[in-house]
Amino acid sequence: MGGRPGPSGAQRHPFRTEVNLQMALAGKKPAARRARAVTKTVPASRPRRGIDPFERKHIERLVGEFGSPLLIIDCDRVRRQYHQLQRALPGVDLHYALKPLPHPAVVSTIVGEGGFLDLATTGEVELVARMGVDPERCIHTHPIKRDIDIRASLDRGVRVFVADNPDEVRKFAAYAGRAELLLRVSFRSPGAVCDLSRKFGCDPEDLLALARLAREVGVEVRGLSFHVGSQAADPGKHVEAIESCGKLIAAARREGLGTFDTLDIGGGFPIDYAERAPAIQHFCAPIRAALAQLPKRIRVIAEPGRFIVGPCAIGVSAVMGRARREGHWWYYLDDGLYGSYSGQLFDHARYPVEALVDSTERLPSVLAGPTCDSIDVIAENLLLPPLDAGDLIVGRSMGAYTWASASEFNFFPRATVVSVNLSPGDHGTVMAIDR
Ligand SMILES: Cc1ncc(COP(=O)(O)O)c(C=O)c1O
Numbered sequence: 001m002g003g004r005p006g007p008s009g010a011q012r013h014p015f016r017t018e019v020n021l022q023m024a025l026a027g028k029k030p031a032a033r034r035a036r037a038v039t040k041t042v043p044a045s046r047p048r049r050g051i052d053p054f055e056r057k058h059i060e061r062l063v064g065e066f067g068s069p070l071l072i073i074d075c076d077r078v079r080r081q082y083h084q085l086q087r088a089l090p091g092v093d094l095h096y097a098l099k100p101l102p103h104p105a106v107v108s109t110i111v112g113e114g115g116f117l118d119l120a121t122t123g124e125v126e127l128v129a130r131m132g133v134d135p136e137r138c139i140h141t142h143p144i145k146r147d148i149d150i151r152a153s154l155d156r157g158v159r160v161f162v163a164d165n166p167d168e169v170r171k172f173a174a175y176a177g178r179a180e181l182l183l184r185v186s187f188r189s190p191g192a193v194c195d196l197s198r199k200f201g202c203d204p205e206d207l208l209a210l211a212r213l214a215r216e217v218g219v220e221v222r223g224l225s226f227h228v229g230s231q232a233a234d235p236g237k238h239v240e241a242i243e244s245c246g247k248l249i250a251a252a253r254r255e256g257l258g259t260f261d262t263l264d265i266g267g268g269f270p271i272d273y274a275e276r277a278p279a280i281q282h283f284c285a286p287i288r289a290a291l292a293q294l295p296k297r298i299r300v301i302a303e304p305g306r307f308i309v310g311p312c313a314i315g316v317s318a319v320m321g322r323a324r325r326e327g328h329w330w331y332y333l334d335d336g337l338y339g340s341y342s343g344q345l346f347d348h349a350r351y352p353v354e355a356l357v358d359s360t361e362r363l364p365s366v367l368a369g370p371t372c373d374s375i376d377v378i379a380e381n382l383l384l385p386p387l388d389a390g391d392l393i394v395g396r397s398m399g400a401y402t403w404a405s406a407s408e409f410n411f412f413p414r415a416t417v418v419s420v421n422l423s424p425g426d427h428g429t430v431m432a433i434d435r
Pocket of ligand 1: 097099100118141142227229230231266267268269303304305306307400
């Protein structure tokens with residue numbers, strides 16, 4: 001347990017290189033690179049041979065370079081996740097939902113692979129606009145918006161919105177001819193880890209009345225959307241929702257209530273945490289079968305967030321200090337529940353954690369966050385090797401709903417985000433993320 005050199009709060013980011021976003025995306029030839037990134041539409045599953053930033057030697061190198069705590073994003077893994085889901089849902093246009101990890105390197109990677117984007121706030125609209133992403137590749141899916149948000153989106157060229165109630169539909173009367181709607185339908189999903197249909201979506205039986213209202217106020221309805229809940233337990237709710245939406249679309253078309261040529265099947269595609277999730281091909285098999293039964297001429301899109309980024313980032317934190325309490329070693333890390341581990345509270349996730357030290361000894365241990373709050377405990381009853389100040393702890397599967405929901409409570413800064421493998425030779429970049 002000899003104190004090995006490592007980052008401390010005071011030494012944070014000793015060699016931090018803040019890279020201008022446009023420069024990072026642009027490489028040596030900004031304009032050419034940017035144009036290529038946003039115009040390519042054919043998915044390319046070409047294998048790339050970047051480094052593996054989740055290997056210990058690279059983790060230690062990146063901490064040496066950028067300090068701790070870090071969130072390390074591997075853009076090669078983002079590409080792999082995107083193509084894996086694309087293969088599981090052939091013909092479905094994937095709109096990466098920015099909310100779990102609104103980072104320019106992820107956006108750039110997805111757009112570079114031919115993907116689309118799901119935006120939910122004006123901040124996200126502004127982020128992709130600054131990156132020069134074609135607004136036609138984006139939809140705005142927050143069911144409740146202020147007029148100022150609608151205008152900000154339209155000004156940036158994002159024209160397709162989601163609405164789920166009469167008040168929201170009426171907000172678009174002022175933008176008839178400029179904005180188009182997807183009407184969100186609710187399918188309660190108690191089996192999902194986060195049941196999003198409690199807060200949003202109209203009852204299926206109210207859908208046609210909502211579509212009639214849209215026609216009355218002159219707003220074009222392109223189709224329907226749903227989100228059965230995040231980290232779905234099984235594909236049953238997706239199937240039920242697709243079948244129900246297929247019938248509603250047919251009925252709306254019969255009545256001439258709008259174009260109704262789009263079905264947005266949301267997100268919810270599960271990933272491995274401490275517990276394993278079904279393989280995505282297998283999970284999507286019944287969904288593919290249900291989609292095959294939809295009425296003709298429907299463009300199907302999805303809004304995956306977690307599946308795209310969850311497995312593609314790790315959280316790296318350092319031990320700030322330790323204490324022995326009631327027979328356990330308590331290790332106080334420089335990241336915790338108010339930081340990247342906030343997903344344990346908000347997203348009900350449990351991230352597999354490990355210590356980057358060489359020892360076969362295992363002692364009962366507790367991992368705690370840095371703040372003065374007693375709730376800030378990451379995991380108890382762990383068996384860990386003996387740790388010392390500066391030793392590193394790695395949390396796996398930490399890309400989704402982690403750093404995104406972190407705060408700076410007690411003035412402990414959020415983890416620095418380092419992206420790797422955005423382009424060949426990218427061994428670690430910190431981008432400035434202005435909002
Ligand atoms: C409207 C909407 N779309 C997409 C997503 C992403 O869902 P997931 O991360 O489960 O794929 C969410 C998550 O909250 C959402 O609210």
